[in-house]
Amino acid sequence: MSNPSIKVRFAPSPTGELHIGSARTALFNWLFTKHQDGKFFLRIEDTDPERSKEKYADQILESLSWLGLNWDQPIIYQSQRLDVYKDRVKTLTKAGVVYRCFCSRDVLQTAREAGNYQYPGTCRNLSEEAIKQRLNQGSSFTLRLKIPEGETNYTDLIYGNIRVDHKELDDFIIVRSDGSPTYNFVVVVDDHDMEISHVIRGEDHISNTPKQILIYQALDYTVPIFAHLPMILGPDIKRLSKRHGAPGVQNFKDDGYFPESLLNYLALLGWNPGTDKEVFSLDELVNEFDLSQVQKKGAVWDEKKLHWLSGQYVKKTSTDFLLESIRGIHPDWGKGSEISFLISVIELLKVRAKSLTEFITQSKYYFSDPESYDKAGLKKWWKNESTNERISTFLQDLDNLSNWRKEELEKSFKSFAESNQFGLGKIIMPVRMAVCGTPNGPSIFDILELIGKEICIRRITTALERLPN
Secondary structure (H helix, E strand, O other), X not given: OOOOOOEEEXXXXXXXXXXXXXXXXXXXXXXXXXXXOOEEEEEEOOOOOOOOOHHHHHHHHHHHHHXXXXXXXXXXXXXXXXXXXXXXXXXXXXXXXXXEEOOOHHHHHHHHHOOOOOOOOOOOOOOHHHHHHHHHOOOOOEEEEOOOOOEEEEEEOOOEEEEEEHHHOOOOEEEOOOOOEOHHHHHHHHHHHOOOOEEEEEHHHOOOHHHHHHHHHHOOOOOOEEEEEOOEEOXXXXXXXXXXXXXXXXXXXXXXXXXXXXXXXXXXXXXOOOOOOOOOOHHHHHHHOOHHHEOOOOEEOOHHHHHHHHHHHHHHOOHHHHHHHHHHHOOOOOOOOOHHHHHHHHHHHOOOOOOHHHHHHHOHHHHOOOOOOOHHHHHHHOOOHHHHHHHHHHHHHHHOOOOOOHHHHHHHHXXXXXXXXXXXXXXXXXXXXXXXXXXXXXXXXXXXXXXXXHHHHHHHHHHHHHOOO
């Protein structure tokens, strides 16, 4: 289905790096419009000079590019449109739908403390004479929009019909006392000028929508279609944040995740394809994505699910590409080793690794002897001198092994365990600790074969001298 009139936007504020929830919002916008051959625009909402930083704007662009969520040019920067906003304020002033409010913060705070949480309309009906008097006195003022009687109704593509009685709204500020326009005002102007057809954003904006619709109507603009996405929640069912340890997109890039796996996971946070399928290519997501399948209930961040999905992508990625990618983030990885050896290391680890950095961290013992041993592993598998006696005896069998192949190694392990009447783990795990320094990893027989007899014998001998410690 092609509908070039579909235009959406992603509008982050450059006050920090791209958060995972914002990335999901960008993805849903991108999938929605690409499914219909529409346009995906990017707007940087940088009107807060104190919090907005150029470095964050650059980082957001870099993260979106890394994810492959390419936007249609040009990028809109709100800080470059201040004259446009001033002009639209004049339009509203001429129409008589805004008014000056001279109430100070102290006055408003006193009213709130008295239980008046909505602005009581103190300045709404000031006479021209009273206004002139205050202006002559140099009194500062804000501009507020006059809320008409009645109600606002709109149909949200996810939450259905939403009705708001105007009694629940107060005459809200569209221009602050320092002359700067407020969020609700500028986004309406921007979305109109960008010809945005659908506003797709987080459900935390639902309370802003009726106010924005009133501004659309006051400016005689066409109101776009709205869709509010459910929040991403932490394990405590509260909105996902840094306190949950939720990293930004840049962290995933630095940790060597593939962008396709992260996009795949983000798509499943709130969107249900209607099947049991969980692994999607980006093209498949574009073809199948439908806002009608977005759930109202918040989606819970599940790191295990992300790791599983990421692992699926790693498994199906070619070993040559993995090597190139690993070298891309760590040029010295495996330096000095034959390419065939590196390929073998990757082949062993790719069924376990969920990111490129895990190839790096999990492969150290392939290139160098362990500097230390996992304490929990030692406590369980190398408790006392009896382990030394057992492994010392078995070491003789290994040293005498003429064919250092995994099949022969496995036979040797099993034969020694059976002849001494104890479980295979009492040989495998101490040897793994000695050779690798960790109880985790691929098959010990694959590891021993790849590292080679001489190095393995040396490491086991060293462990016998150092352990138990």
